[in-house]
Amino acid sequence: MESPIPVDLTGVAETGLWTVYHRAAEATHHDTVLPDPQAVRLVAQLDFPFRERLGPARSGVAQAIALRALAFDGAVRTFLSAHPDGTVIALGEGLETTFWRVDNGRVQWVSVDLAEPLELRTRVLPQGRRQRHIPCDISRDPDSRWMERVDTSRGVLVTAQGLLMYLHPTRVHKLIAACAETFPGGTMIFDTVSRRFSARCRAGGKGPGGYRLPPMPWGMDPDGHQTLQAAHPAITAIRDVPLPVGRGITGHVLSWASALPLLRNNRPIITSLHFRAAPSDSARR
Numbered sequence: 001m002e003s004p005i006p007v008d009l010t011g012v013a014e015t016g017l018w019t020v021y022h023r024a025a026e027a028t029h030h031d032t033v034l035p036d037p038q039a040v041r042l043v044a045q046l047d048f049p050f051r052e053r054l055g056p057a058r059s060g061v062a063q064a065i066a067l068r069a070l071a072f073d074g075a076v077r078t079f080l081s082a083h084p085d086g087t088v089i090a091l092g093e094g095l096e097t098t099f100w101r102v103d104n105g106r107v108q109w110v111s112v113d114l115a116e117p118l119e120l121r122t123r124v125l126p127q128g129r130r131q132r133h134i135p136c137d138i139s140r141d142p143d144s145r146w147m148e149r150v151d152t153s154r155g156v157l158v159t160a161q162g163l164l165m166y167l168h169p170t171r172v173h174k175l176i177a178a179c180a181e182t183f184p185g186g187t188m189i190f191d192t193v194s195r196r197f198s199a200r201c202r203a204g205g206k207g208p209g210g211y212r213l214p215p216m217p218w219g220m221d222p223d224g225h226q227t228l229q230a231a232h233p234a235i236t237a238i239r240d241v242p243l244p245v246g247r248g249i250t251g252h253v254l255s256w257a258s259a260l261p262l263l264r265n266n267r268p269i270i271t272s273l274h275f276r277a278a279p280s281d282s283a284r285r
């Protein structure tokens with residue numbers, strides 16, 4: 001048994017512990033929707049009072065977090081089937097373990113996060129030649145700081161799982177615009193909470209399991225596509241990414257939420273944006 005690793009993250013940086021805690025809980029279910037041995041190992045090894053600080057890991061929430069991760073895994077696999085040597089830029093990656101679930105042996109992987117969570121990631125997860133870490137506060141840094149440091153020559157997928165809700169709406173739109181500008185032909189996938197959930201968090205309401213999530217200034221409802229489109233003219237396609245069908249009643253309700261009257265307009269959404277290719281790329285095709 002490896003020695004425990006002390007962890008002291010707070011505020012928004014702590015939320016990466018909340019997601020890995022739930023993925024680990026789901027992974028231990030006998031009929032799990034997402035096997036995640038790295039998450040299970042991390043939660044066992046980190047010296048952090050998960051339950052006291054984050055509340056009990058409720059099984060419905062754990063499955064929802066795992067299904068979200070599964071949807072992102074699917075988007076990465078689709079990208080890699082078209083761009084096996086491409087670059088995946090995982091914004092706000094925390095202790096997400098997608099890399100080990102989808103690695104094709106060729107992908108270049110860039111993790112971007114605040115300095116402290118990224119330093120923890122370096123200590124507790126293996127890092128190979130094709131993985132890079134770029135510490136950056138996405139809410140403050142000029143956009144180009146991390147963007148200029150990635151290889152864009154073989155295709156780019158930007159993922160932002162569980163991140164954009166913590167940014168201010170103007171910042172989110174600037175980030176999307178900067179990605180559209182810098183990664184022509186690229187794709188970006190992110191998830192959002194509803195405007196109602198965002199307002200509840202701003203008002204200090206507690207999240208699932210009693211955990212007080214940090215404020216989430218940005219929420220989006222299903223009618224938010226028009227605002228996204230306005231972020232940059234190079235956005236050529238906006239698509240909802242369905243949640244894979246899960247286990248039991250909860251797993252089915254989560255996947256069918258977009259068709260259920262009570263949930264349709266008040267649910268998390270996963271969205272993928274495609275950016276227009278540079279003129280020279282289009283001419284080559």
Ligand SMILES: C[S@@+](CC[C@H](N)C(=O)[O-])C[C@H]1O[C@@H](n2cnc3c(N)ncnc32)[C@H](O)[C@@H]1O
Binds near residue numbers: 012016136137140160
């Ligand atoms: C809810 S966690 C999600 C972690 C991981 N993507 C997952 O799904 O397990 C949010 C992550 O975003 C990071 N984050 C929040 N605000 C950030 C910012 N301004 N700049 C960079 N990273 C940020 C946090 O440190 C944390 O790792």
